[in-house]
Structure formats: C-alpha cells, structure tokens
Amino acid sequence: GVIKNIREDIIKMGGEFMFETTLISLATVKDEKGAEKLDYIVVRDNEGEEDEIPCSLLVLATGHSSRDTYEMLSKTNISMQQKAFAIGVRAEHLQSMINENQYNGHPEFLPPADYKLTYNTVKDGVTRGVYSFCMCPGG
Structure with a gap:
C-alpha cells in the first residue's frame, strides 16, 4: 500500500x-x-x-x-506550531444518485462518476472551508 x-x-x-x-x-x-x-x-x-x-x-x-x-x-524551547483542527463526518450518497447528478442522464453507460463536496462559510469575518476527503467513487 x-x-x-x-x-x-x-x-x-x-x-x-x-x-x-x-x-x-x-x-x-x-x-x-x-x-x-x-x-x-x-x-x-x-x-x-x-x-x-x-x-x-x-x-x-x-x-x-x-x-x-x-x-x-x-x-526544551523547541519551536512548535499548532496545526489546523479538522473533524470528519461521514456522508454517504448512492452511486446511482451521484452518477445521475454528474452525468445528467444515461449514466448507466459511463463509469462511476467522481465528485467532491466543498463549502465556504463566513462567521465573524473569518472564512472557513469545509471539504470532503477520502472519496471512493464506485466503492
């Protein structure tokens, strides 16, 4: 691996x-x-x-x-920097729904569609990105 x-x-x-x-x-x-x-x-x-x-x-x-x-x-006075914090949530979508949405009709003739979810939110003047990871199209 x-x-x-x-x-x-x-x-x-x-x-x-x-x-x-x-x-x-x-x-x-x-x-x-x-x-x-x-x-x-x-x-x-x-x-x-x-x-x-x-x-x-x-x-x-x-x-x-x-x-x-x-x-x-x-x-020991080692220089350190805090890493951004991330939290994961599982969102499951049927592959058929993703294919239909991405291919806009007749997805049965095409391979599993790839996709990602993203969103930017602003709170108190701070913009934060929300994103998907570990996508397994067709899996």
Missing part, C-alpha cells in the same frame, strides 16, 4: 521508524554560530529500556494525544 511504500522509501534514505517507543528527552548543543541544534534523543521501549541515540534531524508522528511529548518539547 501507499503508506508501506512511503515508509520503505524513508528507510532506504536512512530514516528509522521506532514503534512502541516513547521519546523521553532530547539534547541540543550550540553550533559554531551559537544556534541550538539537536544532538541526541533519549527513548524508552515498551520493556522500559532507555537508549540514547545521536540525532540531528527528528520527525515526530505523535498523533493528537501525546500530551507528555508536547509538554517535554515545550520545556
């Missing part, structure tokens, strides 16, 4: 995935210009073993519930 292929590409380029591992801390050092840069991280596996790993670049895929990780990063 797509995710497996992405992971394999990252591994081929020298990346490492550490599942069931907790990031305990990270250490920085000053470079020749006095800027902080990542030196190493400390991780703990699910058996309680801790390991110090040299590291100059770190990508975290923590999910939304890793409050302990965010607190630790905040205390």
Whole structure:
C-alpha cells in the first residue's frame, strides 16, 4: 500500500521508524554560530529500556494525544506550531444518485462518476472551508 511504500522509501534514505517507543528527552548543543541544534534523543521501549541515540534531524508522528511529548518539547524551547483542527463526518450518497447528478442522464453507460463536496462559510469575518476527503467513487 501507499503508506508501506512511503515508509520503505524513508528507510532506504536512512530514516528509522521506532514503534512502541516513547521519546523521553532530547539534547541540543550550540553550533559554531551559537544556534541550538539537536544532538541526541533519549527513548524508552515498551520493556522500559532507555537508549540514547545521536540525532540531528527528528520527525515526530505523535498523533493528537501525546500530551507528555508536547509538554517535554515545550520545556526544551523547541519551536512548535499548532496545526489546523479538522473533524470528519461521514456522508454517504448512492452511486446511482451521484452518477445521475454528474452525468445528467444515461449514466448507466459511463463509469462511476467522481465528485467532491466543498463549502465556504463566513462567521465573524473569518472564512472557513469545509471539504470532503477520502472519496471512493464506485466503492
């Protein structure tokens, strides 16, 4: 699948995935210009073993519930930016209805129609987009 292929590409380029591992801390050092840069991280596996790993670049895929990780990063003055919040709702439409709407007659001779739902709303002067994702035409 797509995710497996992405992971394999990252591994081929020298990346490492550490599942069931907790990031305990990270250490920085000053470079020749006095800027902080990542030196190493400390991780703990699910058996309680801790390991110090040299590291100059770190990508975290923590999910939304890793409050302990965010607190630790905040205390180390790591620059962070809040991501926009998204919520999903399931909307189901019969493929026959989509085909009829998109093809405007005689859809039985055509492949399943593709479509998306979008809407822009304005509240208190702020425009927000509402959009569909994970569309499975014909599925």
